[in-house]
Amino acid sequence: MPHWQNSDERAGKQHMKIVVDENIPMAQRCFGQLAEVVAVPGRDMDPALLKDADALVVRSITKVNEALLSGSSVKFVGTATIGVDHIDQAWLAANNIAFTSAPGCNARSVVEYVVAALMELEVIRDFKLDGKSIGIVGVGNVGSRLRAVCQSLGLKVLACDPLRQAAGETGLVSSDEAWQADIVTLHVPYSMDGPHATHHLADFQRISDMVQGGVLINTSRGSVVNNMGLSRALDQRYDLSVILDVWEGEPFVNIELANQVDIATPHIAGYSYDGKVRGTWMIYQALCQHFGVEACLTEAELIDRKLNLILDTRPDQAASPSCARDIVSRIYDIREDDLGLRTSLQLSREKRAFGFDALRKHYRVRREFPTVVLRGIDYLQSVMNESEFNRLQALGLLME
Ligand SMILES: NC(=O)c1ccc[n+]([C@@H]2O[C@H](COP(=O)([O-])OP(=O)(O)OC[C@H]3O[C@@H](n4cnc5c(N)ncnc54)[C@H](O)[C@@H]3O)[C@@H](O)[C@H]2O)c1
Ligand SMILES: O=C(O)[C@H](O)[C@H](O)COP(=O)(O)O
Numbered sequence: 526m527p528h529w530q531n532s533d534e535r536a537g538k539q540h541m542k543i544v545v546d547e548n549i550p551m552a553q554r555c556f557g558q559l560a561e562v563v564a565v566p567g568r569d570m571d572p573a574l575l576k577d578a579d580a581l582v583v584r585s586i587t588k589v590n591e592a593l594l595s596g597s598s599v600k601f602v603g604t605a606t607i608g609v610d611h612i613d614q615a616w617l618a619a620n621n622i623a624f625t626s627a628p629g630c631n632a633r634s635v636v637e638y639v640v641a642a643l644m645e646l647e648v649i650r651d652f653k654l655d656g657k658s659i660g661i662v663g664v665g666n667v668g669s670r671l672r673a674v675c676q677s678l679g680l681k682v683l684a685c686d687p688l689r690q691a692a693g694e695t696g697l698v699s700s701d702e703a704w705q706a707d708i709v710t711l712h713v714p715y716s717m718d719g720p721h722a723t724h725h726l727a728d729f730q731r732i733s734d735m736v737q738g739g740v741l742i743n744t745s746r747g748s749v750v751n752n753m754g755l756s757r758a759l760d761q762r763y764d765l766s767v768i769l770d771v772w773e774g775e776p777f778v779n780i781e782l783a784n785q786v787d788i789a790t791p792h793i794a795g796y797s798y799d800g801k802v803r804g805t806w807m808i809y810q811a812l813c814q815h816f817g818v819e820a821c822l823t824e825a826e827l828i829d830r831k832l833n834l835i836l837d838t839r840p841d842q843a844a845s846p847s848c849a850r851d852i853v854s855r856i857y858d859i860r861e862d863d864l865g866l867r868t869s870l871q872l873s874r875e876k877r878a879f880g881f882d883a884l885r886k887h888y889r890v891r892r893e894f895p896t897v898v899l900r901g902i903d904y905l906q907s908v909m910n911e912s913e914f915n916r917l918q919a920l921g922l923l924m925e
Contacts, residue, residue: 540561541559541560541561541579541580541816542560542561542563542577542578542579542580543556543559543560543561543562543563543578543579543580543581543582543812544563544564544565544570544574544575544578544580544581544582545562545563545564545565545581545582545583546564546565546566546567546570546582546583546584546586546587546605547564547565547566547567547886548566548567548584548885548886549564549582549584549605549801549804549805550798550801550802550805551802551805551806551827552564552582552805554822554827555805555806555808555809555822555827556580556582556809556812558818558821558822559812559813559816559818560579560580563578567583567584567586567587568586568587568882570583570587570593571593572592572593572594572595572596572597575593575594575597575599576596576597576598577597577598578597578598578599579598579599579600579601579816580599580600580601580602580603580812580815580816581594581599581601581602581603582602582603582604582605582808582812583602583603583604583605583611584604584605584606585604585606585608585610585611586611586775586776586882587611588611588613589602589604589611589612589613589617590612590613590616591613591616594616594617594620594622599622600621600622600623600815601622601623601624601625601811601812601815601816602617602622602623602624602625603624603625603626603627603808603811603812604625604626604627604808605627605630605801605804605805605807605808606626606627606630606631606795606804607626607627607628607629607630607631607632607666607667607795608626608714608715608745608746609626609714610714610715610716610746612624612626623815625807625808625811625812625815627803627804627807627808628666629666630795630800630801630803630804630807631795631796631797631800631801631803631804632666632667632670632795632800633670633797633799633800633893633894633895634794634795634796634797634799634800634891634893635667635671635712635744635794635795636667636670636671636674637797637857637893637894637920638744638770638790638793638794638795638857638859639671639710639742639744639768639794640674640678640853640920641853641854641857641858641859642742642768642788642859643708643740644849644850644853644854645788645850645854645859645860646740646766646768646787646788647850648850649787649788650766650787652738652740652766654678654680655679655912656679657680657681657706657707657708658680658681658682658683658706658707658708659675659680659681659682659683659706659707659708659709659710660683660684660685660702660703660704660705660706660708660709660710661675661682661683661684661685661703661710661712662685662686662700662703662704662709662710662711662712662713662726663685663686663711663712663713663714663745664684664685664686664689664694664697664712665686665712665714667712667744668684668686668712671710671712672684674919674920674921677918677919678916678919679915679919680708681706683698683702683703683705683706684696684697684698684703685697685698685699685700685702685703687700687721688721704731704734704735705736706736706739707736707738707739707740708739708740708741708742709727709735709739709740709741709742710741710742710743710744711726711727711742711743711744711745711749711750712744712745713726713745713749714745714746715745715746715748715749723745723746723749724748724749725748725749725750725751725754726749726750727741727743727749727750727751727754727755728751728754729751729754729755729757729758730754732750732754732755732758732759732762732765733758733761733762735762735765737764738764738765738766739764739765739766740765740766740767740768741755741765741766741767741768742767742768742769743768743769743770743771744770744771744794744795745771746771747771747772747773747774747775748773749771750769750773751773752772752773752774752779752782753779755767755782756779756781756782756785759782759785759786760785766787767785767786767787767788768786768787768788769782769783769786769788769789769790770790770791770792770793770794771792771794772792775792775881776877776878776879776881776882777877777878777881778791778866778870778877778881780870783866783867783870788859788863789863789866789867790859790862790863790865790866791862791865791866791869791881791884791885792881792885793862793884793885793888796885796888796891797891797892797893798828798832798890798891798892798893799828799892799893799896800893802824802827802828803824805827806822806824806827809822832890832892833892833896833898834856834892834896834897834898835897835898835900836852836855836856836897836898836899836900837900837901838852838899838900838901838904838905839900839901839904840904845908846905846908846909847908847909847913848909848913848916849909849913849914849916849917849920852899852905852917852922853920856891856892856894856897856922857891861889862884865884866881866884868880869881869883869884894920894921894922895921895922895923896923897922897923898922898923898924898925899917899922899923899924899925900925901925902924902925905917
């Protein structure tokens with residue numbers, strides 16, 4: 526395999542062109558080894574730009590289909606995301622264009638979003654996580670990781686996934702059972718066809734039938750929840766709490782609905798720094814393989830060590846934490862995302878969509894819990910009650 530490491534060899538490869546979404550971190554570092562990299566906003570990808578390109582690497586906002594690629598020289602498409610509903614995979618296959626996504630790349634980030642949201646709910650609502658049941662709908666990369674964390678947190682997990690059940694996986698419940706849990710969280714791909722289509726999986730009736738004081742969380746795709754149906758249900762069910770990261774019609778957000786829900790964020794559940802870098806790296810690996818080049822960068826090499834996070838919790842350091850949420854919010858403060866979206870919704874109608882995109886484009890560095898070193902663990906154990914300390918232990922932080 527060629528291994529283009531020196532600049533002469535790289536220069537010889539400049540005839541290849543890779544078009545990438547400008548919001549893909551480390552794109553130049555990874556793909557620049559192979560080709561000329563042209564970075565553009567994901568919503569501005571057009572056929573003229575792609576006509577002479579060899580590869581295209583997108584995120585979820587670019588629809589990749591015949592209209593975009595017909596007549597182009599693109600032979601490889603990658604999406605640095607988990608979701609693939611923006612890709613016409615059948616058309617790509619029929620036209621001999623290789624395709625790869627980044628399964629699981631930001632799954633941990635979504636899990637941490639859900640945990641942070643539930644801990645926040647304990648502050649903003651009359652809600653206590655202890656002793657609750659959680660229905661996890663969809664037990665793939667995100668759902669299975671979430672199940673493990675929820676079990677460590679002592680929640681009763683009711684996981685449902687009819688496709689996995691049909692394939693013989695045990696320990697799953699029916700959809701109806703999962704929807705009777707205190708908390709219902711959706712982790713399914715978006716699909717409009719087939720027996721397990723997820724379009725409007727959560728509709729007015731499903732939501733209206735939730736248990737008293739129930740919590741609904743959607744981090745999958747906006748249209749998995751019928752947004753109008755949810756809004757109508759909430760008109761009658763003030764007792765329900767809702768956390769929405771994804772919206773029908775993004776980058777537009779239904780303002781009335783946003784005002785009804787407890788936590789509203791701009792599709793950033795998967796936006797950990799680690800998850801994004803991992804997504805780029807996975808596509809880089811696949812692209813190297815496709816073009817017969819040896820991948821010479823490791824995932825770890827892409828992580829900027831200056832961004833490593835050490836939290837010292839001892840009394841002479843920052844304010845003393847009394848509960849797990851105090852620590853979680855220092856690593857990932859979900860209120861910043863909620864406030865950002867709500868502030869953007871006060872912009873004029875024309876600017877709101879730009880506001881949504883801008884929040885995502887300029888997203889802060891958010892590290893995943895297992896990369897964070899937590900110092901002063903003996904001290905924490907002495908100041909926290911046992912159940913809070915146990916919660917903290919369930920989160921996978923590196924404790925010293
Ligand atoms: N908000 C974000 O930032 C963010 C980040 C990552 C992923 N996502 C979304 O979350 C989705 C799930 O991610 P994942 O990595 O777990 O995907 P995955 O493909 O690994 O798992 C999805 C699971 O859902 C199951 N499923 C399919 N239809 C179902 C149905 N009708 N009822 C119950 N289960 C069903 C599948 O069998 C599969 O096990 C992605 O497709 C993506 O759209 C959003
Ligand atoms: O499917 C995914 O991986 C996520 O929804 C992803 O984080 C969305 O981010 P985007 O591609 O829109 O930047």
